Amino acid sequence: MTAVDAPAPEAVPDDWRAPTLSDAEYRWRARRYRFRTVRRAAGFLSPYLIVWGVFLAIPAVWGIFLSFNQGGLIKGDPRVFVGFDNWTRTVSDSELRTAVKNTSIYVLIAIAVVFTLAIFLASLLNHYKKGSNFYKVALYFPLLAPPILGALMWFFMVNFDFGILNLIKRTVIGGDGIRFLGDNPHALLTIVAVEVWRGLGFWVLFYLAGLQSVPEELQAAAKVDGAGKWRRFRRITVPTLRPLLLFALVIAVIFNFQLFDSVQVLTDGGPRLGTATVVWFIHKRLFKFQDTGLAYASSIGLLVVVLVLTALSFWLLGKRRQREA
Amino acid sequence: MARDVTTDPATLEEAPPPEATDDATAMAARLAEAGRAKRLNERTRMILAYVVLTLFVVIAIGPAFYLISPAFRDSVSLFTYPPEWIPSEPTLDNYRFLFSSTSYVRWAINTLIFAGSTTLLTLATNTMAGYAFARLRFPGRNLLFFVILATLMVPVAAVLAPTYLTVNTIGDWPIIGNWIDIDTYLGLILPSAVSPLGVFMMRQFIETLPDGLYEAARLDGAGEWRIFTKIVLPLIKPALVVLGIFVFMLTWASYLWPLVAATDNEFRVLTVGIASLKGQFVTDWGILAAASLLTIVPVTIVFLFFQKWFVQASMAGALKQ
Amino acid sequence: MAEVILRQLTKHFGSVEAVEDVTLRIPDGEFLVLLGPSGCGKSTILRLIAGLEDATRGEILIDGELINFKDPTKRNVAMVFQNYALYPHMTVYKNVAFPLETARMAREEVAEAVQRAAEMLEIEALLKRLPEQLSGGQRQRVALARAIVRQPLVFLMDEPLSNLDAQLRLQTRLELMGLHERLGITTIYVTHDQVEAMTMGQRIAVMKDGRIQQMGDPTEVYDVPANTFVATFLGAPPMNLISGSLERDNGQVSFRFEGYELAVDPATSVIAPDTLEEAVGEAQLGVRPEHLTLASPDAEGLPGVVRFLEPVGSDLFVSVNVAGHAVQVRMPPDTQVSTGSNVRLAFDPARSHIFGADSQNLRS
The missing domain is CATH 1.10.3720.10 (MetI-like)
Structure with missing residues (x-):
């Protein structure tokens, strides 16, 4: 039926109206024709899907299975199925509890500080535009260095003997230096400072972009109406930024909850677990090969927390889009 | 309708009520003075703002500069007090070590x-x-x-x-x-x-x-x-x-x-x-500084050339637009 | 060059019936215009023929070959888009050469074909430019060159003139007609502009709500509109329609409205007597403005009062109130008439139309 005879329209004028294909054949060929898009899509998708599937999707699912097991990460340490044992112990393990506590404290302080500073600096840059490009670039600088290097730079800054912070302290206030990384709670606060230093530039640019989306006319109108600076900030700037703020908050929690690099290189969790974080805990347990089961279970816990927060961020982003539309 | 004539609403806020004086010249003088005060105020604020901004810039890029001195000196000399900012005997030993022994x-x-x-x-x-x-x-x-x-x-x-x-x-x-x-x-x-x-x-x-x-x-x-x-x-x-x-x-x-x-x-x-x-217990500060500095410098140079792209890239990660 | 046949072509987008049961045959070399208001499905028909949409039902044949299940890349039809769709990163030369290079034609042959197309559309001087450096009219030409360069079986044009200014549109219209004459490629041209349709189309298919309302050569469609939609869509100002009813008294059918009565003679109105008998009931009388004349109040015809005068230079359009209906009359520009005056409207029954309750023209 593929070769259709061309009707001779002049000879048999109305013959051309009759359909060539039966309904059944038409449907079958239509389906086969539509299927070509699947073949094409498969061609374009498979490179990514293979990498993603093998190295992310399958491991994620495997991880759930692993959380009911102990060991199996290296040869000589066979995997043993332990049921819900790991999960019950996540609740009671004191080291993990400390790690979660530290991480939460860190997340709270770091985000509060970095957001406050970022919004403050962003509004300054938004107002004083002269040379703002230089300031933006300079503030962005810490992001260039890998977290490890950023942390190492601060390793010099906070050194007990020659760190500039202690030099200043000794000169200005007097007395002995501060053991920034050797005492609690200084160590965790130092980690906070390092991470705030690293992230500040990003969030300044982030909020600056948000501020610049506040309509200029709105500001001008409020000014004409005699609204003071603080009032304008509260009544116009904050409402405009609020959807952005919530989204940013969720994203920041997701990122900061994974704190690891600077902890690993600066304090390795110490002193006395004072800077132990969740990811540090997972890494430690996995690759010191002690109680890997607990690490398996906490990995999945982390995964669930992040997935929930991701869903929340999408929801917030969707709401923001809706509002803009 | 006099209000409409004044273009700068900011000046108005500071201006005395119109009935305070009938003398038009005195009124103008007071207005001008208020404007000057306001402008002065503005200027102090601006200076303050730039001071704050500059302070943060120093904090942002300072730590990188703090690596320079240790990178070019003997680690032991770091511990002298009072601190010696510019090494008296600058050396490339740290780099030599970095390339030969690591x-x-x-x-x-x-x-x-x-x-x-x-x-x-x-x-x-x-x-x-x-x-x-x-x-x-x-x-x-x-x-x-x-x-x-x-x-x-x-x-x-x-x-x-x-x-x-x-x-x-x-x-x-x-x-x-x-x-x-x-x-x-x-x-x-x-x-x-x-x-x-x-x-x-x-x-x-x-x-x-x-x-x-x-x-x-x-x-x-x-x-x-x-x-x-x-x-x-x-x-x-x-x-x-x-x-x-x-x-x-x-x-x-x-x-x-x-x-x-x-x-x-x-x-x-x-x-x-x-x-x-960075050793577990003992750190050779000079080598650490040298390695860190050597790693940051090329990235910084590339960044300064393509900063517009970099900033866009980092924003792309968050805003996705 | 090819004959195009559409058989019961239907396209639904969800619950929206974009094209409904369209059957038509376009002989080889014809210039067919699909005319209709926006959203009538005319562009969808083009996209179905091109393969940019898949039909829900029905068949499309080019030169007798069923092409429904043939990828658009292999259908060998060319389309000129409303916004031209030039590749912004390619020079004019590259744009025109793209279809040929895609077909892996030899480099010299490509150059030759591009040159030929460029000459035909007078864009030789532009070949090295980028689309953004061209004016609207020039882009239009480049789009046309890209379409003709590989000598497609069928030419599809989707409102290609709508982005041009009025003067350029007129000029391009003539050029398109010349191009069609020269190349003789079967062309399907979509527009909502009745002037384009009337002047360019060898045949016109008037569409509404996904269905073809009437198909025929321009004069036929204009002179004997199949229904009230076609009657009012073509012509500016549109045909006057007066609602009333057909009634029968002692074997004589007449059209009545608001106390007026017009006898309808099947012979002069070109209506089959049986059809007229069947149509008794609600009806509309239609007369084009140019087929009405103003007569003095004591003459024969429909009485009315002149409301507005619209002199447009070549004509004088007179709006007459006839028993609450606004009726447009086209008169010579030097006609002496003033608003408020009583007039009578006379017309030739052979030039008038009666539309039945289903809005269809009763004419055979």
């Missing part, structure tokens, strides 16, 4: 291979997938996209063990195991090229290209691959650059996965390598 060069090369390949792989796979999601109609498209997008934020740590096991398991397989294993380049690279951020970005970007272009190209006889390479790729170059910088920066800075996947010094990357220079 694998710094090897690490740097590995980092380039690692970040470069990951970037290229990500660009290729993500752009193709983004194209499929943006332009091709196939059943289950939205569901698949949603599932992939759900993994956008999955932390490396959360899948560290199973990913390690996956790579390890593949390593035991014949032939392919020679290429993909712990302590191989591919074992390091492939799990680093999984993030769907680029798929999402590329889909968004390709969707903004007008439909007419695809339709015209199809009627001109071009198949999907030809449309992709001849029409789409040239038109999304800016997005490719942004994504490329973003992925490269993220990859070369990454630490956790390289830490466990490349333990052999032959495959170790800079972040892991430099971190290993």
Whole structure:
């Protein structure tokens, strides 16, 4: 039926109206024709899907299975199925509890500080535009260095003997230096400072972009109406930024909850677990090969927390889009 | 109606009520004075603002400068008090040591291979997938996209063990195991090229290209691959650059996965390598400073040339627009 | 060059019926215009033929070959888009050469073909430019060159003139007609502009709500509109329609409205007597403005009062109130008439139309 005879329209004028294909054949060929898009899509998708599937999707699912097991990460340490044992112990393990506590404290302080500073600096840059490009670039600088290097730079800054912070302290206030990384709670606060230093530039640019989306006319109108600076900030700037703020908050929690690099290189969790974080805990347990089961279970816990927060961020982003539309 | 004549509403706030004086010249003088006071106030505020901004800039870039002095001196001289800012005997010993007695060069090369390949792989796979999601109609498209997008934020740590096991398991397989294993380049690279951020970005970007272009190209006889390479790729170059910088920066800075996947010094990357220079108990500060400084300088130079792209790339990660 | 046949072509987008049961045959070399308001499905028909949409039902044949299940890349039809869809990153030369290079034609042949097309459309001087450096009219030409360069079987044009200014539109219209004459390629041209349709189309298919309302050569469609939609869509100002009813008294059918009565003679109105008998009931009387004349109040015809005068230079349009209906009359520009005056409207029954309750023209 593929070769259709061309009707001779002049000879048999109305013959051309009759359909060539039966309904059944038409449907079958239509389906086969539509299927070509699947073949094409498969061609374009498979490179990514293979990498993603093998190295992310399958491991994620495997991880759930692993959380009911102990060991199996290296040869000589066979995997043993332990049921819900790991999960019950996540609740009671004191080291993990400390790690979660530290991480939460860190997340709270770091985000509060970095957001406050970022919004403050962003509004300054938004107002004083002269040379703002230089300031933006300079503030962005810490992001260039890998977290490890950023942390190492601060390793010099906070050194007990020659760190500039202690030099200043000794000169200005007097007395002995501060053991920034050797005492609690200084160590965790130092980690906070390092991470705030690293992230500040990003969030300044982030909020600056948000501020610049506040309509200029709105500001001008409020000014004409005699609204003071603080009032304008509260009544116009904050409402405009609020959807952005919530989204940013969720994203920041997701990122900061994974704190690891600077902890690993600066304090390795110490002193006395004072800077132990969740990811540090997972890494430690996995690759010191002690109680890997607990690490398996906490990995999945982390995964669930992040997935929930991701869903929340999408929801917030969707709401923001809706509002803009 | 006099209010309308004054153009600057700010001046008005400070102005005395009109009935205070009938004398027009006195009134003008007072207005001018108020304006001056206001302007003075403005100026102090501005100076204050720039002082604050500058302070933060010093904090932002200061730590990098604080590495310079230790990098060019003997570690022992660091501990003298009062501190000696400019080394009396500057030396390149730290660098000599770095190049001769550590694998710094090897690490740097590995980092380039690692970040470069990951970037290229990500660009290729993500752009193709983004194209499929943006332009091709196939059943289950939205569901698949949603599932992939759900993994956008999955932390490396959360899948560290199973990913390690996956790579390890593949390593035991014949032939392919020679290429993909712990302590191989591919074992390091492939799990680093999984993030769907680029798929999402590329889909968004390709969707903004007008439909007419695809339709015209199809009627001109071009198949999907030809449309992709001849029409789409040239038109999304800016997005490719942004994504490329973003992925490269993220990859070369990454630490956790390289830490466990490349333990052999032959495959170790800079972040892991430099971190290993900081000893567990004793640190050779000079070498640490030298290595850190040497690593930051080239990135900074590249950044200063392409700063516009960098900033866009970092924003792309968060705002995705 | 090819004959195009559409058989019961139907396209639904969800619950929207974009194209409904369209059957038509376009002989080889014809210039067919699909005319209709926006959203009537005319563009969808083009996209179905091109393969940019898949039909829900029905068949498309080019030269007798069923092409429904043939990829658009292989259908060998060319389309000119409303916004031209030039590749912004390619020079004009590259744009025009793209279909040929896609077909893996040899480099010299490509150059030759591009040159020929460029000459035909007078864009030789522009070949090295980028689309963004061209004016609207020039882009239009480049789009046309890209379409003709590979000598397609069928030419599809989707409102190609709508982005041009009025003067350029007129000029391009003539050029398109010349081009069609020269190349003789079967062309399907979509527009909502009745002037374009009337002047360019060898045949016109008037569409509404996904269905073809009437198909025929321009004069036929204009002179004997199949229904009230076609009657009012073509012509500016449109045909006057007066609602009333057909009633029968002692074997004589007449059209009545608001107390007026007009006898309808099947012979002069060109209506089959049986059809007229069947149509008794609600009806509309239709007369084009140019077929009405103003007569003095004591003459024969429908009485009315002049409301507005619209002199447009070549004509004088007179709006007359006839029992609450506004009726447009086209008169010579020098007609002496003033608003408020009583007039009578006379017309030739042979030039008038009666539309039945189903809005169809009763004429056979």
